[in-house]
Amino acid sequence: GESVGLHLPTLSVQEGDNSIINCAYSNSASDYFIWYKQESGKGPQFIIDIRSNMDKRQGQRVTVLLNKTVKHLSLQIAATQPGDSAVYFCAETNAGNNRKLIWGLGTSLAVNP
Protein backbone atom coordinates (compact mmCIF):
# COMPACT_ATOMS: atom_id res chain seq x y z
CA GLY A 1 0.00 0.00 0.00
CA GLU A 2 0.97 3.63 -0.09
CA SER A 3 3.06 4.78 2.80
CA VAL A 4 5.29 7.47 4.09
CA GLY A 5 8.29 6.38 6.10
CA LEU A 6 11.31 7.82 7.81
CA HIS A 7 14.90 6.63 7.51
CA LEU A 8 16.00 7.40 11.07
CA PRO A 9 13.88 6.73 14.13
CA THR A 10 16.13 8.80 16.45
CA LEU A 11 18.55 11.65 15.97
CA SER A 12 20.83 13.18 18.58
CA VAL A 13 22.60 16.48 17.88
CA GLN A 14 24.59 19.07 19.77
CA GLU A 15 23.05 22.43 20.44
CA GLY A 16 24.01 24.81 17.67
CA ASP A 17 24.55 22.09 15.07
CA ASN A 18 22.33 21.65 12.04
CA SER A 19 19.84 18.79 11.98
CA ILE A 20 18.60 16.88 8.98
CA ILE A 21 15.57 14.63 9.18
CA ASN A 22 14.70 12.49 6.18
CA CYS A 23 11.49 11.02 4.87
CA ALA A 24 10.61 8.71 1.98
CA TYR A 25 7.21 8.54 0.36
CA SER A 26 5.84 6.09 -2.14
CA ASN A 27 2.75 7.76 -3.61
CA SER A 28 3.81 9.54 -6.77
CA ALA A 29 0.42 11.28 -6.85
CA SER A 30 1.19 13.18 -3.64
CA ASP A 31 1.30 16.88 -4.34
CA TYR A 32 1.58 18.43 -0.92
CA PHE A 33 3.90 17.65 1.96
CA ILE A 34 4.02 18.94 5.50
CA TRP A 35 6.48 18.64 8.35
CA TYR A 36 5.05 18.59 11.85
CA LYS A 37 6.66 18.82 15.25
CA GLN A 38 5.07 17.02 18.15
CA GLU A 39 6.11 17.53 21.74
CA SER A 40 5.17 15.08 24.43
CA GLY A 41 1.49 15.26 25.30
CA LYS A 42 0.70 17.81 22.61
CA GLY A 43 -0.85 17.87 19.19
CA PRO A 44 1.12 18.15 15.95
CA GLN A 45 2.46 21.62 15.28
CA PHE A 46 2.92 22.81 11.71
CA ILE A 47 6.52 23.60 10.81
CA ILE A 48 6.71 24.01 7.06
CA ASP A 49 5.07 22.73 3.92
CA ILE A 50 5.93 22.32 0.28
CA ARG A 51 3.98 21.65 -2.87
CA SER A 52 5.13 19.25 -5.53
CA ASN A 53 5.86 22.03 -8.01
CA MET A 54 8.70 23.19 -5.79
CA ASP A 55 11.94 21.52 -4.71
CA LYS A 56 12.92 23.79 -1.86
CA ARG A 57 11.22 26.05 0.63
CA GLN A 58 12.72 28.01 3.48
CA GLY A 59 11.28 29.25 6.72
CA GLN A 60 12.77 30.62 9.85
CA ARG A 61 15.70 28.27 10.63
CA VAL A 62 14.02 25.47 8.70
CA THR A 63 14.30 24.34 5.10
CA VAL A 64 12.37 21.59 3.36
CA LEU A 65 13.78 19.87 0.30
CA LEU A 66 11.72 17.75 -2.05
CA ASN A 67 13.22 15.32 -4.53
CA LYS A 68 10.40 13.88 -6.58
CA THR A 69 12.72 11.72 -8.65
CA VAL A 70 13.55 9.52 -5.67
CA LYS A 71 10.45 10.41 -3.65
CA HIS A 72 12.43 11.90 -0.82
CA LEU A 73 11.72 14.72 1.56
CA SER A 74 14.01 16.28 4.14
CA LEU A 75 13.76 18.82 6.90
CA GLN A 76 16.80 20.86 7.80
CA ILE A 77 16.93 22.75 11.08
CA ALA A 78 19.69 25.31 11.39
CA ALA A 79 21.40 26.04 14.69
CA THR A 80 19.38 23.45 16.56
CA GLN A 81 18.17 24.54 19.99
CA PRO A 82 17.03 22.56 23.04
CA GLY A 83 13.48 23.72 22.29
CA ASP A 84 13.65 21.80 19.01
CA SER A 85 13.67 18.51 20.89
CA ALA A 86 10.53 16.68 19.81
CA VAL A 87 9.26 14.03 17.42
CA TYR A 88 9.11 15.16 13.81
CA PHE A 89 6.68 13.74 11.30
CA CYS A 90 6.36 14.16 7.59
CA ALA A 91 2.93 13.85 6.06
CA GLU A 92 1.72 13.76 2.50
CA THR A 93 -1.56 14.22 0.75
CA ASN A 94 -3.12 14.87 -2.63
CA ALA A 95 -6.35 16.18 -4.01
CA GLY A 96 -7.42 12.69 -4.99
CA ASN A 97 -7.55 11.32 -1.45
CA ASN A 98 -9.84 13.91 0.10
CA ARG A 99 -6.76 15.72 1.42
CA LYS A 100 -6.33 13.30 4.27
CA LEU A 101 -2.80 13.20 5.57
CA ILE A 102 -0.70 10.05 5.41
CA TRP A 103 1.90 10.10 8.15
CA GLY A 104 5.29 8.58 8.64
CA LEU A 105 6.40 6.94 11.87
CA GLY A 106 8.31 9.92 13.23
CA THR A 107 11.89 10.81 14.13
CA SER A 108 12.76 11.70 17.68
CA LEU A 109 15.19 14.62 17.79
CA ALA A 110 17.23 15.05 20.96
CA VAL A 111 19.31 18.21 21.33
CA ASN A 112 22.21 17.94 23.74
CA PRO A 113 23.26 21.15 25.49
Next chain:
Amino acid sequence: NAGVMQNPRHLVRRRGQEARLRCSPMKGHSHVYWYRQLPEEGLKFMVYLQKENIIDESGMPKERFSAEFPKEGPSILRIQQVVRGDSAAYFCASSRGDNYGYTFGSGTRLTVV
Protein backbone atom coordinates in the same frame (compact mmCIF):
# COMPACT_ATOMS: atom_id res chain seq x y z
CA ASN B 1 -9.05 32.85 17.67
CA ALA B 2 -9.10 29.94 20.08
CA GLY B 3 -7.83 27.35 17.62
CA VAL B 4 -9.11 23.81 17.48
CA MET B 5 -10.56 22.81 20.83
CA GLN B 6 -10.79 19.21 21.89
CA ASN B 7 -12.31 17.90 25.07
CA PRO B 8 -11.85 16.21 27.30
CA ARG B 9 -8.04 16.20 27.31
CA HIS B 10 -7.98 12.91 29.17
CA LEU B 11 -10.73 10.30 29.31
CA VAL B 12 -10.74 7.07 31.25
CA ARG B 13 -13.35 4.44 30.47
CA ARG B 14 -13.93 0.89 31.63
CA ARG B 15 -14.24 -1.83 29.06
CA GLY B 16 -17.72 -1.87 27.60
CA GLN B 17 -18.48 1.79 28.27
CA GLU B 18 -18.96 4.49 25.68
CA ALA B 19 -16.48 7.25 24.91
CA ARG B 20 -17.45 10.57 23.38
CA LEU B 21 -14.75 12.86 22.09
CA ARG B 22 -15.52 16.40 21.05
CA CYS B 23 -13.85 18.71 18.58
CA SER B 24 -14.70 22.35 17.95
CA PRO B 25 -12.96 23.52 14.77
CA MET B 26 -11.38 26.90 14.30
CA LYS B 27 -13.74 29.72 13.49
CA GLY B 28 -14.49 29.70 9.79
CA HIS B 29 -13.39 26.10 9.32
CA SER B 30 -16.04 23.71 8.06
CA HIS B 31 -13.85 20.65 7.41
CA VAL B 32 -12.90 18.29 10.21
CA TYR B 33 -10.53 15.33 10.20
CA TRP B 34 -10.09 12.79 12.98
CA TYR B 35 -6.84 10.88 13.48
CA ARG B 36 -5.74 8.24 15.97
CA GLN B 37 -2.23 7.92 17.33
CA LEU B 38 -0.81 4.95 19.18
CA PRO B 39 2.28 5.45 21.37
CA GLU B 40 5.43 6.07 19.35
CA GLU B 41 3.57 5.88 16.06
CA GLY B 42 2.40 8.33 13.46
CA LEU B 43 -1.17 9.46 13.16
CA LYS B 44 -3.66 7.30 11.28
CA PHE B 45 -6.55 8.85 9.41
CA MET B 46 -10.00 7.87 10.62
CA VAL B 47 -12.69 10.09 9.13
CA TYR B 48 -13.24 13.34 7.24
CA LEU B 49 -16.41 15.33 7.75
CA GLN B 50 -17.97 18.53 6.57
CA LYS B 51 -20.99 20.10 8.18
CA GLU B 52 -23.70 17.41 8.36
CA ASN B 53 -21.83 15.12 5.96
CA ILE B 54 -19.34 12.29 6.24
CA ILE B 55 -17.04 12.66 3.26
CA ASP B 56 -14.53 9.87 3.85
CA GLU B 57 -14.71 7.26 6.60
CA SER B 58 -12.27 4.81 5.06
CA GLY B 59 -10.13 4.81 8.21
CA MET B 60 -12.93 4.09 10.65
CA PRO B 61 -13.32 0.61 12.13
CA LYS B 62 -16.48 -0.98 10.80
CA GLU B 63 -18.01 -1.51 14.21
CA ARG B 64 -18.38 0.53 17.39
CA PHE B 65 -16.99 3.76 15.92
CA SER B 66 -19.06 6.61 14.55
CA ALA B 67 -18.59 10.30 13.88
CA GLU B 68 -20.78 13.28 13.24
CA PHE B 69 -20.42 16.97 12.57
CA PRO B 70 -23.81 18.59 13.04
CA LYS B 71 -24.91 21.93 11.67
CA GLU B 72 -24.54 23.41 15.12
CA GLY B 73 -22.04 22.32 17.72
CA PRO B 74 -18.81 20.35 17.75
CA SER B 75 -17.84 17.27 15.84
CA ILE B 76 -18.24 14.11 17.92
CA LEU B 77 -16.26 10.90 17.67
CA ARG B 78 -18.14 8.16 19.46
CA ILE B 79 -16.73 4.81 20.47
CA GLN B 80 -19.19 2.28 21.82
CA GLN B 81 -18.29 -0.68 24.03
CA VAL B 82 -14.67 0.37 24.31
CA VAL B 83 -11.90 -2.22 24.49
CA ARG B 84 -8.33 -1.83 25.70
CA GLY B 85 -7.11 -1.62 22.12
CA ASP B 86 -9.01 1.64 21.74
CA SER B 87 -6.59 3.31 24.15
CA ALA B 88 -4.83 5.99 22.12
CA ALA B 89 -4.59 9.69 21.51
CA TYR B 90 -7.30 11.00 19.21
CA PHE B 91 -6.59 14.19 17.32
CA CYS B 92 -8.89 16.46 15.42
CA ALA B 93 -7.77 18.83 12.67
CA SER B 94 -9.82 21.47 10.90
CA SER B 95 -9.43 23.41 7.69
CA ARG B 96 -11.33 25.87 5.54
CA GLY B 97 -11.23 23.42 2.65
CA ASP B 98 -10.01 25.94 0.11
CA ASN B 99 -6.35 25.08 0.60
CA TYR B 100 -4.33 22.43 2.30
CA GLY B 101 -3.86 24.20 5.61
CA TYR B 102 -4.78 22.21 8.70
CA THR B 103 -4.81 23.13 12.36
CA PHE B 104 -4.65 20.41 14.97
CA GLY B 105 -6.14 20.30 18.41
CA SER B 106 -4.27 19.10 21.48
CA GLY B 107 -5.95 15.73 21.38
CA THR B 108 -7.95 13.51 23.71
CA ARG B 109 -6.07 10.74 25.40
CA LEU B 110 -8.37 7.80 25.91
CA THR B 111 -7.42 5.12 28.40
CA VAL B 112 -9.53 2.00 28.65
CA VAL B 113 -9.14 0.09 31.90
